[in-house]
Amino acid sequence: MSQWNLIIDVARCENCNNCVLANKDEFVGNNFPGYSAPQPLHGESTIKISRTVRGESHMVDAAYLPTLCNHCDDAPCMKKGGDCISKRADGIVIIDPEKSKGRKDLIAACPYGSIVWNADLNIPQNWIFDAHLLDKGWKEPRCSQSCPTGSMRAVKHSANEMAALAKAEGLKVLKPELATRPRVYYKNLHRTTHSFIGGSVVAAINGVLECVEGAKVELLQAGSTVHFSETDAFGDFKFDALENQSGKYTVRVHHATLGYAEREVSLGTTQFLGDIELSGAKAMA
Secondary structure, three states, X not given: OOEEEEEEEHHHOOOOOHHHHHHHHHHEOOOEOOOEOOEOOOOOOOOEEEEEEEEEOOEEEEEEEEEOOOOOOOOHHHHHHHHHEEEOOOOOEEEOOOOOOOOOOXXXXXOOOOOEEEOOOOEEEOOOOOHHHHOOOOOOOHHHHOOOOOOEEEEEEOHHHHHHHHHHHOOEOOOHHHOOOOOEEEEOOHHHHOEEEEEEEEEEEOOXXXXXXXXXXXXXXXXXXXXXXXXXXXXXXXXXXXXXXXXXXXXXXXXXXXXXXXXXXXXXXXXXXXXXXXXXXXOOO
16 A cells, blocks of 8 residues: 655755744644644754864865654554554554653664653654545645755655656665665765765966866776766866765876876765866876
C-alpha cells in the first residue's frame, strides 16, 4: 500500500526556520487526542536544523540539514517502547502521550536524536508527520506546506514507487548503516556528509595574473582519472561529493595555450587549494 515519505533537498534549504515555526505553531499549547499532547513553548523542537560549512576563502558553502522523526520501518524506538509506540498502516510512527508517561529512556533509543523530552508533561515526543491533518485531507504536513524554497515535499508512494524515485533523484537517508529503513529522504545530502577539492586557476598574461576560463581539470587517484571538470569564468573548479579521509589525489590542470600544473592532495576533509598558476611547461592540447 502507499505510505508517507518526506523528501528534503539540502541544496534548497536556506535556514529560514519556517518549518520549525510552523511546527511550533501547530503543536505548542494544542492538544490532539490520539495523536499528540501539547508541546511546550520552550525546549527542544521536534524539527531541528543543523549547519555544515565547507571550504575557505571565496570557495565556502554552508549547507543546512533539517532533521526530524524518520518514521523508520524498523524503528529502534518501537523495539524499546513496546505498546507506547505504534506505526500506522500509512507508515507514520506515533508515540502515545498517555502510555509513554515517564519514558525518558526512549530519547536514547532514537539513533537520530529525533525524540525530545517534554518536561512539562513528563513525556517523550516526536514529529508525527502532522498525521492529524493528513487524516482530515491535507496533502502535506505543515513543514513542507510552509517551506518557501520548496526544499521539502511529502509524497505517498508504494515501496516500489519510492525505491524508483530514490534511484532516479539520487536520494539518500541518514545513517544507512543502521538499516532502520527511514521514510525521510535527502537530496544533495553530500553537502553535509562529504568533502570537495576546489581551486582557482590563474596564468600570467601580459605580465599580470589573470583568471583562466576553460582550463581542463582532472582529478586522479592511483593514476586513474576519477572526475573531470573545466574552470568557469572566475577560473574556479570544484570536485564535490568525495568521501572524507579518502586518501591521495592528483589535481592536473592544462590549457591549450597557457600551460600546465599539478597539485598533490591528501584528502581528510574539504580542501581549497587556492590559486594554481599555470606554467608553459608540459602544455597539453
